[in-house]
Amino acid sequence: MSNAKVDILLLGSGGREHALLVKLAESSRAGKLYVAPGNGGMDAMAQKVELDAESPVAVATWAREHNVGLVVIGPEAPLVAGVADAVRSAGIPCFGPNGDAAQMEGSKKFAKQVMARAGVPTAAYRSFTEQEPCEAYVRQVGAPIVIKADGLAAGKGVIVAKTLEEALEGVRECFSGVFGDAGATVVVEETLEGPECSLLALTDGKTVVPLATAQDHKRALDGDKGPNTGGMGVYSPVPEHLVSAEDLATMVEVEQRVVDELASEGITYSGCLYGGFMLTAEGPKVLEFNARFGDPETQVVLPRMKADLVDVFLACDDGTLTPDMVSWDNDWAVSVVLTSAGYPGSYEKGKVITGIEKAEALEGVTVYHAGTAVSEDGSIVTSGGRVLDVTAVAPTFEEARARAYEACELIDFEGKTYRSDIGLRAVK
Numbered sequence: 001m002s003n004a005k006v007d008i009l010l011l012g013s014g015g016r017e018h019a020l021l022v023k024l025a026e027s028s029r030a031g032k033l034y035v036a037p038g039n040g041g042m043d044a045m046a047q048k049v050e051l052d053a054e055s056p057v058a059v060a061t062w063a064r065e066h067n068v069g070l071v072v073i074g075p076e077a078p079l080v081a082g083v084a085d086a087v088r089s090a091g092i093p094c095f096g097p098n099g100d101a102a103q104m105e106g107s108k109k110f111a112k113q114v115m116a117r118a119g120v121p122t123a124a125y126r127s128f129t130e131q132e133p134c135e136a137y138v139r140q141v142g143a144p145i146v147i148k149a150d151g152l153a154a155g156k157g158v159i160v161a162k163t164l165e166e167a168l169e170g171v172r173e174c175f176s177g178v179f180g181d182a183g184a185t186v187v188v189e190e191t192l193e194g195p196e197c198s199l200l201a202l203t204d205g206k207t208v209v210p211l212a213t214a215q216d217h218k219r220a221l222d223g224d225k226g227p228n229t230g231g232m233g234v235y236s237p238v239p240e241h242l243v244s245a246e247d248l249a250t251m252v253e254v255e256q257r258v259v260d261e262l263a264s265e266g267i268t269y270s271g272c273l274y275g276g277f278m279l280t281a282e283g284p285k286v287l288e289f290n291a292r293f294g295d296p297e298t299q300v301v302l303p304r305m306k307a308d309l310v311d312v313f314l315a316c317d318d319g320t321l322t323p324d325m326v327s328w329d330n331d332w333a334v335s336v337v338l339t340s341a342g343y344p345g346s347y348e349k350g351k352v353i354t355g356i357e358k359a360e361a362l363e364g365v366t367v368y369h370a371g372t373a374v375s376e377d378g379s380i381v382t383s384g385g386r387v388l389d390v391t392a393v394a395p396t397f398e399e400a401r402a403r404a405y406e407a408c409e410l411i412d413f414e415g416k417t418y419r420s421d422i423g424l425r426a427v428k
């Protein structure tokens with residue numbers, strides 16, 4: 001493997017991208033780091049670039065003009081838009097799947113069809129392009145039932161309906177156009193029950209290297225109450241009393257089968273394949289695939305990972321990934337998301353944040369920025385719903401959890417809101 005340094009362009013602005021940037025910067029191969037659009041925590045590490053990160057032409061052109069040797073795509077929208085295709089066509093290595101492979105996240109119907117051909121366990125489903133037959137089917141099956149807008153809907157296109165009324169309301173919402181084209185096709189599926197577990201895996205289109213398990217907390221309030229969010233906190237790994245060695249082996253096999261199935265259809269999936277699983281009484285079943293690293297899962301998985309991320313990402317791109325490129329620290333990570341009051345509904349921005357340095361002075365604590373910006377006077381202010389991911393790594397789960405919460409208390413901004421029960425399910 002070459003030792004030459006490569007300049008890197010990272011696309012995205014969340015806590016996931018901050019965690020990716022920190023890990024990329026640790027690599028002996030990292031040259032100049034660029035980020036588009038980035039957030040308030042990245043200024044010291046990377047140069048911000050004004051660029052339409054969802055435009056394949058704009059990204060590929062900019063990368064070529066600046067001699068970038070690797071483009072890393074964080075979020076799903078540029079992947080589905082075909083940014084990776086354009087970057088690769090320009091002869092530049094890219095981390096993240098091409099547009100056809102990103103349909104694993106971009107279309108729930110496409111993902112379901114691939115799963116069926118690959119023999120992967122998932123919820124039974126039907127898909128509809130018209131409202132009337134969809135409503136008739138929902139009435140026939142009854143609640144509980146799950147309604148999903150087919151396309152990307154920023155995490156909002158899934159309705160887990162407990163009553164027939166909610167389900168029909170969900171169907172109407174999808175077909176009403178609020179999710180744009182994403183709702184033109186609607187997937188109706190059976191409700192699965194059990195604890196959820198995510199598995200991130202890296203792949204070059206042939207070899208699948210499982211990273212680590214993580215458990216996200218999607219609801220806004222303690223006790224898994226309130227509306228769904230992008231994720232309120234997460235820990236890794238998920239302990240054996242929740243996910244057995246057998247479950248884990250099934251999950252890894254599922255991801256390998258999907259990559260193999262796509263390959264047999266002429267689609268190379270290279271990048272991170274995120275499997276969201278429900279651990280049902282009949283074993284793990286797929287809830288969804290994402291074509292990217294999870295947010296906030298990345299913030300607890302990458303700090304525990306021992307790897308040269310630049311080498312690994314280049315190997316995913318050029319088909320030379322091997323399992324020995326990644327190993328693990330034997331420790332635990334817990335990340336608590338600090339949000340603006342009101343999130344996931346409307347919230348105010350521009351609140352000055354203090355105490356980040358004090359929090360990071362605690363052993364094993366890193367504060368990843370998500371919705372932050374630097375104000376004119378140089379202070380860090382809130383600029384989004386999910387503001388900071390306060391992450392602690394420690395030899396035991398209990399220490400990691402205690403330290404993450406200790407750090408949360410040292411940070412202050414008007415409207416600071418967070419769940420107090422992140423990770424409690426990991427405690428037996």
Ligand code: AMP
Nearest residue numbers: 123146158160189190191192276287288
């Ligand atoms: P997704 O974006 O597809 O992961 O869905 C978001 C959340 O909705 C998941 O994390 C689950 O909590 C829930 N969900 C999705 N599909 C199902 C299902 N078939 N049964 C029960 N819950 C589901």
Ligand code: GLY
Nearest residue numbers: 216231294295296
């Ligand atoms: N944490 C859920 C996601 O990244 O989609």
